[in-house]
Amino acid sequence: MELRIDGPQRSDAQRNRERILKVALVELSHSADAPLSAIAKKAGVGQGTFYRNFPNREALILEVYGHEVQQLTDAAAELLRTKAPDQALCEWMDSLARFAVAKVGLADAMRQTIGTSTASAQPGYAPVVAAIEALLVANHEAGTIRPDVTADDFILAIAGIWQIDVNGDWQSQAARLRDLVMDGLRTGAPGRD
Amino acid sequence: MELRIDGPQRSDAQRNRERILKVALVELSHSADAPLSAIAKKAGVGQGTFYRNFPNREALILEVYGHEVQQLTDAAAELLRTKAPDQALCEWMDSLARFAVAKVGLADAMRQTIGTSTASAQPGYAPVVAAIEALLVANHEAGTIRPDVTADDFILAIAGIWQIDVNGDWQSQAARLRDLVMDGLRTGAPGRD
DNA sequence: CGGACTAGCGGACTACTGTCCACTACTTGG
DNA sequence: CCAAGTAGTGGACAGTAGTCCGCTAGTCCG
Numbered sequence: 001m002e003l004r005i006d007g008p009q010r011s012d013a014q015r016n017r018e019r020i021l022k023v024a025l026v027e028l029s030h031s032a033d034a035p036l037s038a039i040a041k042k043a044g045v046g047q048g049t050f051y052r053n054f055p056n057r058e059a060l061i062l063e064v065y066g067h068e069v070q071q072l073t074d075a076a077a078e079l080l081r082t083k084a085p086d087q088a089l090c091e092w093m094d095s096l097a098r099f100a101v102a103k104v105g106l107a108d109a110m111r112q113t114i115g116t117s118t119a120s121a122q123p124g125y126a127p128v129v130a131a132i133e134a135l136l137v138a139n140h141e142a143g144t145i146r147p148d149v150t151a152d153d154f155i156l157a158i159a160g161i162w163q164i165d166v167n168g169d170w171q172s173q174a175a176r177l178r179d180l181v182m183d184g185l186r187t188g189a190p191g192r193d
Numbered sequence: 194m195e196l197r198i199d200g201p202q203r204s205d206a207q208r209n210r211e212r213i214l215k216v217a218l219v220e221l222s223h224s225a226d227a228p229l230s231a232i233a234k235k236a237g238v239g240q241g242t243f244y245r246n247f248p249n250r251e252a253l254i255l256e257v258y259g260h261e262v263q264q265l266t267d268a269a270a271e272l273l274r275t276k277a278p279d280q281a282l283c284e285w286m287d288s289l290a291r292f293a294v295a296k297v298g299l300a301d302a303m304r305q306t307i308g309t310s311t312a313s314a315q316p317g318y319a320p321v322v323a324a325i326e327a328l329l330v331a332n333h334e335a336g337t338i339r340p341d342v343t344a345d346d347f348i349l350a351i352a353g354i355w356q357i358d359v360n361g362d363w364q365s366q367a368a369r370l371r372d373l374v375m376d377g378l379r380t381g382a383p384g385r386d
Numbered sequence: 387c388g389g390a391c392t393a394g395c396g397g398a399c400t401a402c403t404g405t406c407c408a409c410t411a412c413t414t415g416g
Numbered sequence: 417c418c419a420a421g422t423a424g425t426g427g428a429c430a431g432t433a434g435t436c437c438g439c440t441a442g443t444c445c446g
Contacts, residue, residue, distance in 0.1 A: 011442075011443095012394075012395085012441085012442070013393075013394060013395090013442095016394090016395085035431080035432055035433085036432075036433070036434090037431090037432065037433080037434095038432095040396095045395075045396075046395060046396025046397050047396070047397065047398090047433090047434075047435085048394085048395065048396055048397075048434095048435080048436080048437090049394075049395055049396065050396095051433085051434060051435080052394080052395090055434085056433080056434080057433085111304055111356075114356050148369075149369075149373070152366070153366075153369050153370065153373065155353075156353030156356060156357070156366065156369075156370050157350075157353055157370060157373050157374070158353075159352040159353035159355075159356050160348075160349035160350055160351075160352035160353070162352075163304075163307050163349060163352050164349070173345070173346075173349065176341075176342075176346050176349075177346065177349050177350060180342070180346065180350050180374070180377040180378065181350070181373070181377060182377075183376065183377045183380035183381070184373040184374060184375075184376045184377030184378075184380070185373065185377075186380075187376035187377070187379075187380060188376070204412075204413095205411080205412070205424075205425085206412095206423075206424060206425090209424085209425085228401075228402060228403085229402080229403070229404090230401090230402065230403075230404095231402095233426090238425075238426070239425060239426025239427050240403090240404075240405085240426070240427065240428090241405085241406080241407090241424085241425060241426050241427075242424075242425055242426065243426095244403090244404060244405080245424080245425090248404085249403085249404080250403085
């Protein structure tokens with residue numbers, strides 16, 4: 001039986017899903033690589049129920065951090081309202097880096113997610129892409145970055161963010177990556193002609 | 194018992210290691226996610242022996258492709274001899290992209306390896322870092338790229354290479370990433386003053 | 387209310403990774 | 417050549433991801 005895509009769920013199913021998410025947040029905060037089976041057990045559901053809701057660890061993590069992701073995408077909109085487009089893009093990359101470092105286990109999930117053709121299918125990932133696209137469009141209109149950059153290009157260019165080690169001076173590493181990418185993006189921008 | 198680091202191995206140990214590598218090459222070519230236990234079995238060694246030689250899948254893959262990695266690092270030296278430094282760097286990134294796409298499973302291994310603090314400890318990875326450093330040094334001397342870029346920065350900047358999907362038009366994706374990174378690297382180069 | 391329909395459940399099961407340790411057999415000194 | 421010591425073996429074992437399917441119990445229609 002397939003999970004219903006969006007139609008009304010049975011009441012118990014809805015409860016189960018939420019219970020899993022609640023338990024997962026606690027368990028994953030406690031230890032990023034908590035066994036999924038343990039989460040299922042603590043949530044009081046069987047393996048089958050668990051995996052029908054979250055086909056793999058990445059899917060779970062993306063949903064668990066869904067709220068924080070929301071804040072991140074909101075931040076993009078806010079930055080666009082209050083700052084120059086290129087400044088907004090630059091600062092958003094900083095937020096993203098902080099996010100990547102702060103949410104233990106999320107970076108691994110992102111590494112898995114990016115580049116798979118099913119990436120955009122991941123709920124919780126699509127909003128991020130949308131935020132990136134908004135940032136890029138604003139910059140294109142302002143002529144602050146090269147015209148041919150797509151969201152995919154950008155995601156690939158900042159893939160390194162998900163590789164940064166929390167130990168070590170991640171701040172400067174992230175800043176250097178950000179500067180490099182920004183300079184690359186700015187090269188060939190029509191606004192500079 | 195620890196595996197001897199470099200001293201003379203017992204003759205049978207040497208044979209085992211080579212047999213594993215030979216079998217692994219065949220099996221991994223056949224299917225990139227062949228079970229390690231199956232490789233051990235086909236090589237006629239126990240799990241213990243297998244894992245003492247290759248602590249995890251990534252280590253095995255890195256060694257299996259060791260020969261090809263050698264060619265890649267050789268190519269860097271050759272390019273440096275025959276081309277302008279920035280041209281060499283650019284073309285080497287192309288080689289790297291082709292490499293990433295061609296060797297199924299290698300990209301996954303690299304994603305795992307990069308960013309771990311033990312990265313340079315991986316035999317078979319260190320030569321790549323050395324090659325990158327050589328390319329960067331040549332460019333620094335020629336003043337063709339910004340002076341502050343380290344090998345780590347570069348590796349982070351091209352992390353996207355290991356995310357590129359073999360399906361889809363990886364060629365143009367790689368080219369766009371390469372151009373973006375190259376432009377980023379060139380920005381602020383002293384030679385441009 | 388009650389029965390039929392089926393979405394959804396849950397846990398047994400398979401497959402794989404990686405660890406551990408009692409044993410085997412290569413080596414070396416006498 | 418033999419014996420002692422130990423490098424190295426190998427497979428049993430433990431733990432986890434993910435699948436499968438018979439059963440349970442919400443839901444809905446009469």
